[in-house]
Amino acid sequence: MSAAVTDTARAGAARVAATRLMERCRALAKITEAPGQILRTFLSPAMDDVHRTMGPWMEAAGMVVAIDRAGNLRGLYGRADAPRLLIGSHLDTVPNAGAYDGVLGVLMGLALVEASGEQNYPFAIEVLGFSDEEGTRFGAPFLGSRAVVGELEGGLLECVDSDGVSVAQALRQYATQRPDAVEAKLSDRADAYLEFHIEQGPVLESRNLALGIVEGLAGQSRCNVEFRGVAGHAGTNPMKMRKDALAAAADWMTGAEAITKRFENAVATVGQIAAEPGGVNVIPGVVRCSLDVRHAEDGVRTALVQAIFDEARAVAMRRGLRVEAGQYHEHPAVRLAVELVALAERAVRNTGQATIRMTSGAGHDAMVIAPHVPSAMVFLRNPGGISHHPDESVAKEDVAAAIHMGLCFLDEFAAHESERGDKKRA
Numbered sequence: 001m002s003a004a005v006t007d008t009a010r011a012g013a014a015r016v017a018a019t020r021l022m023e024r025c026r027a028l029a030k031i032t033e034a035p036g037q038i039l040r041t042f043l044s045p046a047m048d049d050v051h052r053t054m055g056p057w058m059e060a061a062g063m064v065v066a067i068d069r070a071g072n073l074r075g076l077y078g079r080a081d082a083p084r085l086l087i088g089s090h091l092d093t094v095p096n097a098g099a100y101d102g103v104l105g106v107l108m109g110l111a112l113v114e115a116s117g118e119q120n121y122p123f124a125i126e127v128l129g130f131s132d133e134e135g136t137r138f139g140a141p142f143l144g145s146r147a148v149v150g151e152l153e154g155g156l157l158e159c160v161d162s163d164g165v166s167v168a169q170a171l172r173q174y175a176t177q178r179p180d181a182v183e184a185k186l187s188d189r190a191d192a193y194l195e196f197h198i199e200q201g202p203v204l205e206s207r208n209l210a211l212g213i214v215e216g217l218a219g220q221s222r223c224n225v226e227f228r229g230v231a232g233h234a235g236t237n238p239m240k241m242r243k244d245a246l247a248a249a250a251d252w253m254t255g256a257e258a259i260t261k262r263f264e265n266a267v268a269t270v271g272q273i274a275a276e277p278g279g280v281n282v283i284p285g286v287v288r289c290s291l292d293v294r295h296a297e298d299g300v301r302t303a304l305v306q307a308i309f310d311e312a313r314a315v316a317m318r319r320g321l322r323v324e325a326g327q328y329h330e331h332p333a334v335r336l337a338v339e340l341v342a343l344a345e346r347a348v349r350n351t352g353q354a355t356i357r358m359t360s361g362a363g364h365d366a367m368v369i370a371p372h373v374p375s376a377m378v379f380l381r382n383p384g385g386i387s388h389h390p391d392e393s394v395a396k397e398d399v400a401a402a403i404h405m406g407l408c409f410l411d412e413f414a415a416h417e418s419e420r421g422d423k424k425r426a
């Protein structure tokens, strides 16, 4: 059989698999803990229902299925002692979620196992359905992926949900109810992690591309900026004599926006603002603003945060106000594995499609796994960039493109693993 014929057959198989994957997304979207909307949280009965629904699908594909003690769904296809390719994403959701964020990446793993058929790869495939990525229940994200890399510890275990139950208590209760749960740990044989996810942004759609290759995840800074002016009567204080903290904040925000546009691929957002005393007829005396800054390079992000803080000081000086600005949280940028990223890019090209390299502005499980296992990520076009919303969608043709690409990735990865094996033996 010529390569072209094989590829046509593959494209056809990918289309059939995409139809099934879309049906499965819709079936899982019905499993919720809040009637009328999609909501699934860490260790909830709805997550158990998802496991009960997906488990038999995975077993039918020849996988050995287990739940681990952190509530992650795990399906192994191939020998337990073979090197492993991990394919995963998360099964939990935000409140009032869409049907594809997370779930699609887990079902992609299953679809690739099913579509690869009788291929004899020199590695096993482990599909991972993480129990928590969104942080909806405990306010702390990535609990599922953190557990498998041994980072679910310390202060994280003390986070409490709205009923006052801590992560540690929830995990203990889960373990007693499930004596057959396996240890939440990655295999020492895990050689690579691959995650498919909807883009959650408009870039691929604007470039008319089905798939994008993620080469890194942006680092984040969270900051507070507070302007202190003088509150006063809205009718009796002439404009020239005011120290209006809200007008200063507005001045600063448009300045910050202009500065950020000068830093290529940087994003900065003021998402919260509170003005005091907050009367319709009172000049605002104090204004507190949040500031979220992201970039793929930590040095660029740090420089941008400084430039935005400097702008706040310049505005305050010009207007005769005081300002305080500080960063209270940061997460460094994560670079994905150069070799695997190139391999994923080649896999897209092998299907005859164009692609681009991207930085993810959002956090994903790959961010947690990447420091431990070489990782790659593929984004699927997300119509309108709408996500974390019931209108979230993905086109079946793009899912087919991803499955086709995934099959080519498995071939490329098999060659890569054989080469590594040869090197080890040499």
Ligand SMILES: [Zn+2]
Residues within 6 Å of the ligand: 090, 101, 102, 133, 197
């Ligand atoms: Zn997600």
